[in-house]
Amino acid sequence: xxxxxxxxxxxxxxxxxxxxxxxxxxxxxxxxxxxxxxxxxxxxxxxxxxxxxxxxxxxxxxxxxxxxxxxxxxxxxxxxxxxxxxxxxxxxxxxxxxxxxxxxxxxxxxxxxxxxxxxxxxxxxxxxxxxxxxxxxxxxxxxxxxxxxxxxxxxxxxxxxxxxxxxxxxxxxxxxxxxxxxxxxxxxxxxxxxxxxxxxxxxxxxxxxxxxxxxxxxxxxxxxxxxxxxxxxxxxxxxxxxxxxxxxxxxxxxxxxxxxxxxxxxxxxxxxxxxxxxxxxxxxxxxxxxxxxxxxxxxxxxxxxxxxxxx
Amino acid sequence: xxxxxxxxxxxxxxxxxxxxxxxxxxxxxxxxxxxxxxxxxxxxxxxxxxxxxxxxxxxxxxxxxxxxxxxxxxxxxxxxxxxxxxxxxxxxxxxxxxxxxxxxxxxxxxxxxxxxxxxxxxxxxxxxxxxxxxxxxxxxxxxxxxxxxxxxxxxxxxxxxxxxxxxxxxxxxxxxxxxxxxxxxxxxxxxxxxxxxxxxxxxxxxxxxxxxxxxxxxxxxxxxxxxxxxxxxxxxxxxxxxxxxxxxxxxxxxxxxxxxxxxxxxxxxxxxxxxxxxxxxxxxxxxxxxxxxxxxxxxxxxxxxxxxxxxxxxxxxxxxxxxxxxxxxxxxxxxxxxxxxxxxxxxxxxxxxxxxxxxxxxxxx
Ligand SMILES: Nc1ncnc2c1ncn2[C@@H]1O[C@H](COP(=O)(O)OP(=O)(O)OP(=O)(O)O)[C@@H](O)[C@H]1O
Ligand SMILES: [Mg+2]
Numbered sequence: 291x292x293x294x295x296x297x298x299x300x301x302x303x304x305x306x307x308x309x310x311x312x313x314x315x316x317x318x319x320x321x322x323x324x325x326x327x328x329x330x331x332x333x334x335x336x337x338x339x340x341x342x343x344x345x346x347x348x349x350x351x352x353x354x355x356x357x358x359x360x361x362x363x364x365x366x367x368x369x370x371x372x373x374x375x376x377x378x379x380x381x382x383x384x385x386x387x388x389x390x391x392x393x394x395x396x397x398x399x400x401x402x403x404x405x406x407x408x409x410x411x412x413x414x415x416x417x418x419x420x421x422x423x424x425x426x427x428x429x430x431x432x433x434x435x436x437x438x439x440x441x442x443x444x445x446x447x448x449x450x451x452x453x454x455x456x457x458x459x460x461x462x463x464x465x466x467x468x469x470x471x472x473x474x475x476x477x478x479x480x481x482x483x484x485x486x487x488x489x490x491x492x493x494x495x496x497x498x499x500x501x502x503x504x505x506x507x508x509x510x511x512x513x514x515x516x517x518x519x520x521x522x523x524x525x526x527x528x529x530x531x532x533x534x535x536x537x538x539x540x541x542x543x544x545x546x547x548x549x550x551x552x553x554x555x556x557x558x559x560x561x562x563x564x565x566x567x568x569x570x571x572x573x574x575x576x577x578x579x580x581x582x583x584x585x586x587x588x589x590x591x592x593x594x595x596x597x598x599x600x601x
Numbered sequence: 602x603x604x605x606x607x608x609x610x611x612x613x614x615x616x617x618x619x620x621x622x623x624x625x626x627x628x629x630x631x632x633x634x635x636x637x638x639x640x641x642x643x644x645x646x647x648x649x650x651x652x653x654x655x656x657x658x659x660x661x662x663x664x665x666x667x668x669x670x671x672x673x674x675x676x677x678x679x680x681x682x683x684x685x686x687x688x689x690x691x692x693x694x695x696x697x698x699x700x701x702x703x704x705x706x707x708x709x710x711x712x713x714x715x716x717x718x719x720x721x722x723x724x725x726x727x728x729x730x731x732x733x734x735x736x737x738x739x740x741x742x743x744x745x746x747x748x749x750x751x752x753x754x755x756x757x758x759x760x761x762x763x764x765x766x767x768x769x770x771x772x773x774x775x776x777x778x779x780x781x782x783x784x785x786x787x788x789x790x791x792x793x794x795x796x797x798x799x800x801x802x803x804x805x806x807x808x809x810x811x812x813x814x815x816x817x818x819x820x821x822x823x824x825x826x827x828x829x830x831x832x833x834x835x836x837x838x839x840x841x842x843x844x845x846x847x848x849x850x851x852x853x854x855x856x857x858x859x860x861x862x863x864x865x866x867x868x869x870x871x872x873x874x875x876x877x878x879x880x881x882x883x884x885x886x887x888x889x890x891x892x893x894x895x896x897x898x899x900x901x902x903x904x905x906x907x908x909x910x911x912x913x914x915x916x917x918x919x920x921x922x923x924x925x926x927x928x929x930x931x932x933x934x935x936x937x938x939x940x941x942x943x944x945x946x947x948x949x950x951x952x953x954x955x956x957x958x959x960x961x962x963x964x965x966x
Contacts, residue, residue, distance in 0.1 A: 492684075492686065494682050494684065494686035495686055495688060497651075497653050497673075497680075497682070497686065498680070498682065498686040498687075498688070498747075499688075499699075500652075500653065500672070500673040500674055501651060501652075501653075501673045501674070501678060501679060501680045501700075502674070502699050502700035502703060502747075502751070503674040503675075503700050503703045503704055504674065504703055505674065508703060512688075512699070513688065516688075516690040516691075517689070517690065519690075
C-alpha cells in the first residue's frame with residue numbers, strides 16, 4: 291500500500307507540484323496581507339489616486355481645456371506676484387495657526403486634566419463645541435462679531451475708550467482674524483488628543499520624578515513632553531495638512547480679500563478655477579500643496595518611526 | 602542615613618480611615634518591613650513618608666526634621682515602586698542619573714556613582730538600553746539602582762518583588778538584603794508576603810486595618826505574637842487555633858480541647874494563666890511543635906493519639922491534618938514516621954510553645 295503511493299508520487303511529480311502551488315501561493319503570508327488590504331488599496335485608488343492624477347492631467351491643459359500646453363500653466367503662475375503671496379500667506383496661516391492650536395490645546399488639556407473627575411466630562415463637552423459645529427456656520431457668527439460698525443468687538447473696544455478696528459478691511463487684521471477663527475475651531479481637537487495622551491502617562495512616573503527631585507516644570511519637560519511626543523507630532527502633522535488645505539473659514543470670512551491678501555491655496559484655486567473659469571490653472575495651484583505637505587510629512591513621520599520602538 | 606519617626610499618623614480618604622494613628626520609630630541603618638493583608642494601609646503609610654500623600658493628622662520626622670509639609674523632592678528619600686516606574690524614553694543610564702542631573706551634580710561624579718551602583722547590581726552591561734529592552738528582574742535592578750545612585754537618607758520599597766515570578770522573587774530578595782548590607786541606608790519595605798518580611802527585616806511591623814498590631818524582630822513575632830492576628834498571619838503553615846476551656850485540675854491547670862483531649866498547662870505558666878481559669882479561650886500551637894513520638898527531650902511534652910485525615914508530604918517533612926473539636930489541626934512529622942491517612946497516630950506536643958488567646962480582645966495572654 292505504502293509503496294504504491296510512493297511509486298505514484300514519484301511517477302507524476304509535475305502534476306502534484308502544480309496542484310500544490312496554488313494553495314501554497316494563496317496561503318503565503320504576504321498574499322493574505324495583500325488580500326486583506328485590497329479593499330483599502332482600491333478605495334485609496336478610486337478616491338485619492340484617480341482625482342490626484344486627474345488634477346495633474348488638468349493642470350497640463352489650456353484654459354478652455356482643448357489643448358495640451360505642458361507646463362505653461364506653472365510657468366504662468368511662477369511669474370505672478372499673487373501666487374507667491376498666496377504661498378507665503380498659506381505658510382504663515384498654517385504654521386502660526388497650528389502652533390497656536392497646539393499651544394492652546396496643550397494648556398487647556400492640562401487645565402482639564404487637573405479638574406476633578408466629576409466635573410471633567412462637562413468641561414470636555416463644552417470645550418469641544420467649536421470643533422463640532424460646522425466651521426462654515428460658526429465662521430458666519432465670527433463674521434458678525436468682526437463687523438466694523440455694529441459688532442461686539444468694536445462696541446467693546448469703543449466703550450473701553452479705544453478706536454474701532456477694521457477687522458476684515460485691513461490686510462494685517464484680516465490675516466489675524468482668519469488665523470484666530472481657525473485656532474478657535476481647531477484647538478479643541480488638539481485639546482482632546484493631548485488630554486488622551488496626558489491620561490495615558492502613568493501617574494507613577496510623576497511620583498518617581500517628584501521623588502527624584504523634579505519640580506512642576508521639570509516634570510513637564512522631562513516626563514510629560516517626551517511621553518507625548520508622538521501624539522504631538524502626529525496631531526501637528528494632521529492639523530498642518532487640514533489647515534493648509536483650509537477653505538471654508540477664509541472663504542466665508544474674507545473671501546480672500548482685502549485685495550487677495552488672505553488667500554490660501556484652496557480659496558485661490560477656487561477663485562481662479564471655478565469663479566475665473568480657468569480650471570487648469572486652479573488645478574495647477576492646488577497641486578502646489580502636495581510637495582510642501584509631503585516634505586513636512588516626511589520629516590515628522592521619520593521622527594516618529596525612529597522612536598517607534600520605545601514604550 | 603537617618604532615623605524616621607511617625608507620631609500618631611492618621612490618613613483619611615473622604616470616608617475611609619486608611620491609617621488610624623500609627624506610632625513608629627525606625628532607627629538609623631535599620632531595615633524595617635511593613636507587612637499586612639491587602640488594604641491595611643501599608644502603601645498609604647509608605648507614601649506618606651515619601652510625601653506622595655498628605656498627612657491628615659500626626660507628624661512624620663526624618664532625620665530630626667518634621668517633614669509634614671516638605672514636598673517629596675526635598676525629603677531626600679528614594680522609592681522603588683511595584684511596577685518600577687522607569688522612564689520609558691530614557692536609557693538605563695539616564696534613568697539612574699536623572700535625580701543627580703536634576704540636582705546639577707558634576708558630570709564626572711554622576712558617571713562614577715552610576716557605574717558604582719551598576720556594579721553593585723550587576724547591570725553594567727545594560728546602561729545604554731531602554732527599559733523596554735529589559736526583563737522584569739533587570740528592570741527591578743535598574744529601579745533599585747536609581748535609588749542607590751542618589752544615596753538618599755531613606756529607601757522606600759513598595760512591594761518591589763510582586764511582579765516577578767516565584768524563583769526570581771527569592772533571588773531578588775537575597776539581592777536586596779545584600780545591597781542593604783553594603784550600603785546600610787535606612788530602609789522601609791512594604792510587602793504582603795510574610796516570608797519576605799521575615800527574611801529581610803531587622804524589625805517587622807505587622808499592620809491590620811490601619812493600625813499596627815505588633816512591632817518586633819522576626820523571632821519575636823514568630824515566638825511571641827502579641828495578638829491573634831499576628832499569631833495567624835506569621836508562619837506557614839499557619840498556627841493551629843482551637844477553642845478550649847481553661848480548667849482547674851488536680852495537678853494545676855488543664856486545657857480542655859474536647860472530651861478526650863485535655864492538655865496540662867506547663868508548671869511555669871500556671872501563675873500567668875491562673876486569673877483566666879474557667880474561661881473559654883483559644884489554644885494556639887504551631888504545627889512544628891506537634892511531631893511524631895520521639896525520645897522525650899523537654900519537660901513539657903505531651904503524647905496524644907489522633908485519627909489522621911489528610912497527609913501532605915513535603916519531602917523532608919510531612920504535614921498531617923486531623924480534627925480536634927471539629928477544627929482542622931495540622932502537625933509536622935518526619936517523613937520517615939510512616940503517617941498514613943485514616944490511621945490512628947500518636948503525636949507529641951511541645952507545650953512550652955503554646956499560646957492562649959482571649960476571644961474578645963484577640964490578645965495573647
Ligand atoms: N486614593 C484613595 N482614595 C480613597 N481610598 C483609598 C485611596 N488609596 C487607598 N485607599 C484606601 O485606603 C486603604 C489602605 O490602602 P493601601 O493602599 O494603603 O493598602 P495596602 O496595605 O497597600 O494594600 P495592598 O497590599 O493591596 O497594596 C484601603 O482601604 C484603600 O481602599
Ligand atoms: Mg499597597
